[in-house]
Amino acid sequence: MPRSTYSPGSKLNPVEDYSKMRRIIAEDPNWSLIIVPSLSNLCLQSIMKNFEKKPIFEDLTPIQKHFVHERLSTSLPLRVTANLISDGVYWKRCCEQRWDLCDFSHYGHSWKRLFFERHLENIIELFIPDVTETKTVLAMVPLCRNYVKRLDISQLLPPVKEPQEEEVEYGSELTIDNEYDGPSMDHFDFNILLNKLTNLEELHLVYRVKQCGMNFEWKMFEMTNRDCESLAKALKSCKTLKLLRLHQSHIEDQQCRVLVKHLLDHPSLRELNFSHNLIGDRGARAIGKLLNRSKLEILNISDNNITGPGAKAIANALSKNSTLLSLNLRLNRLRDEGGEAIGKALLSNNVLHHLHLGANEVTTPTAIALSKVLFQNSTLRSINLSCNNLGVDGGKALEEAMSHNSSITECDIRLTEVDEKRVAFINQVVWNNQKAK
């Protein structure tokens, strides 16, 4: 290395010591001990360079591990890194490289979990039946099995090949017979996956296609009966599942019944969300049966087509239930028939905390029935009766009931045609209750 002119890089050496310094330091004037990487760093770098061939990670000290975390290439194949590299900066880098928004607080503050959950979600969301090989999904199972707790699947692609007699099917929509013949519209089969994910606790599913553009078809936004069957079986096989959210998927009575049938006596299911579907009274009856054959704590069947008879079935189950904490029946068509039934059921229930009956076309009789509940029940915390025409009498009954109640901390009676004064009074009581808590 040719010696450049006497440089400021070596600050220490006065002129007379220059000869001495030459002996110690190489003739490169830019040389400095700080620049020279330490041997351990070199070793670590070579380890990282050859990580794919010979992964060494467990034997390193925490500091070295951190070093590796910060510098290891994110393009390494997952089969090498998945079960070897612990949660940490490496996975953060992986995540940030792939996605712009990464909020790891939603994933139990684990970058690794975030990475694997989203990775698996991506694989499933881009899975095209009959085109993508199931291997690609199954290959991921052993790698991410230990880290995936939640799957939030926002789309499921249908097969590429459209059935030939599209028009005919379109005409005779929803007839079961047609569903089963010909190349189907079935989506990804969860049977091959769910029973292998031993840590899965939450499953969010939507049968829809994002950004379909001008290719829109109704078919894209509903699940087939075979889908339903396979999903039900898969759910049954997944013993660790705690939360199931299947929304905006065009679930009808029949499909609901199939799902519920397989979910009966599920060992761990705590929360069920069938919101924004087309469940009618028969489906509601099935759900009512499920209520007392499982450990459900939260049930959300908002925005469905449940009317009086279905509500009666649910109310009947509710009167015997001892696990359900929250019930959401928003945007159904219970009417007074169902509302009164639920009010009666609550008289013999002292478990439920939250009840949502918003936009259900219930009127005064329901308000009176619920005010009876409020008189004596002390477990109910929040009640929502918004967008119902309760009328003046209903408001009066509620006002009286609320004056004797000290447990309600939320009571929504907006747009219910109740007197302003009464609303104010009720709100005052609620606020007092809130303060008392």
Next chain:
Amino acid sequence: MEEVEKDPEEASEPSVVSENQEANSGVSTQEAEEDPTVEVKEESQENCPEEDEVEGSEKLITPQRIIDLQRDLSALVTNIQTAADAKESMRRTELEEARRLRLERLENDAKSSQERFEEITRGWSIAKQKLIPQELQEALNNQQQLWAVLLEDKKKLISDLQQELKAGDDRYVKDLRKQAEELDLMMERMEDQIKTLTKAYREELAQMERVYQHETDVLLTKYKSEWEQYMKELLDIEGERLTQRKEKVEEYETIIHHLILETSDKDSIISIEQNEKFQVQERELQQIKGTSMVAKLKEIKHEDDLLRNKFNLAHMKSRIISLRTDMKNLVEKYRSQEKQFTKRNQYLSDDYKRNIQQYECIQKKIKHFAAADVKKFEEMWLMIEAEVKQLVERVLVIESLIYKQHLGLAWERPPMPFMEHSGPIQPQKQACGPDRQAESQLFETGSQRMMDASVGPQLEADTESMDMETHREGREAQSESGAEVDEGKLMTETVKKVMELLCDEAGFLVEEKLLSLLAPLEKEEQTVVKLASLLTSFGIEEEDLPMLAHFLIKSKHQQREPTEDVCVEFGEEAETNLTSELIDPKHVVPALKHFLEQLTRSRRSSAHQHFSFQHVEARDASGDEGYWESMGNVISEDKLKLWDAAERTLTQYHAVLTEISELIPETEDLEQQNEELRLMLQQLLTSTL
């Protein structure tokens, strides 16, 4: 027709679709609406801790205001949601109503069209009945008109429905737009809420800060004034102290100046003194150093010696220890050996006792057998003797017969002393010549020697008893032995003297070395030792000592009568010369030589004697031979010849006699023949006659 039927369905289809669409859009909007609420909730949750803090620090200011603000703002946001919900539910009821109306209308339409259709079909049947072409034409026209009306109705319905669909689509789009607006509004409100809330919080914070600022300002001014006051006081006090100090310093400086002068004088004096002392001490130190050096050297030497001694001592000690261990080992060995020997000794003594017992037993047996043998011998003797005597008698008879009858001589009985004797003979009885005597003499000395030796007392006793028998027979021998016994008594006195003499005379035989060693001892002891060495050199045992003594005493006489037989002299002279005269020293050596020769001889003979002694014990067979021979010699040689001749003649005689006896029957036969012939002659004679 089919088309007409289909129409209503087709018409209804889009409406359903639109409915679905609308529903879906509603769903999506609601979904979208929901999300913000969640956010709002989160926000409110996020706000809560801040609020709490605020409340904690400044309870008085505005906890209620914030809560109200939050409540109102979230209500403002959720109002939109509830409004949307209400609208949606309203829309649904409307939809239901519309659907119901539509269905009714469709039903009515279907009914009316059915009626018309029936009317037309009826028209067709009427038309078929009509035969006139004009009428038929009219009917056809009529039918066509009806068809046209029907089609028009249907078309109208379709167009109505299509219009409705369009209206629905429009409305859907409008709804979508409205929902978008609502969403925008909601977001706006949420943003407003966030803004107002942050503003509120900021205001609150600013207010709090202001309050704090004010408080701190007040406190600060208060403290500052206090501080200044204290500082002033302090400064005053310090100034006073400073002046005081300055004065004092001046005073002290003068004093110190004085003191310095004084002390410098004193110091110089003291230093001189110190120097002197120091020099003296240095000298002393040198001396001490010298002495200490010498002492050290001595010490070193001493230590050196000590070390060496110690080393030696240690060496010795180690040696002692090793020797002790050796000793211990040896002692142990010795003990073990001792034990072994005692054991062995005991074993041997036991063995010895057993052997003695065995020996006694054997003695008894021997005695028994000896007695039995004697008895048997006597019996045998008697029997054989009787037989022999008979034979003798018979011989004598035969002889007498021969003499008397054959020879016709008078027979004389030969002298036969043994015939009177019966039982086993005592040999002395018949043969007592000088040889015999000598033999017995020898035997005597042997027995005497045996007695002295006193080995095997029982055996000795046996032999003695046997001897005693023989003694009785020979008187002389008895007297001799008696003398010997007497002599034994004398011996002890004489022997001593003899021995001393012997030592003096035969001193040359003793080794010089021994003599030099013996020189310091007393005379008696000297003699004893010398004697022992002499005896060993001679090969004489101690038992032979008395004999030697006797011999020396006797050899004195022997000098005078050297021709006499030793044995005889032995017997006779001892009897007569009982005086203890010592032999002449000059003759001692030859006498000794003689004795030794004799001793060796006697030993040899004694060995033989010992052998014969065993025989005599059983029987003295030499006498017997004579005895038996004397018996056998009853018929002498001459007589035997006579007997032979007699036998010969007798045998001849006998042969003649036998011939005669043989001839007798012949003669008798011949006589008989003669007789018969005589008879026959007589008969013939007679017959002839």
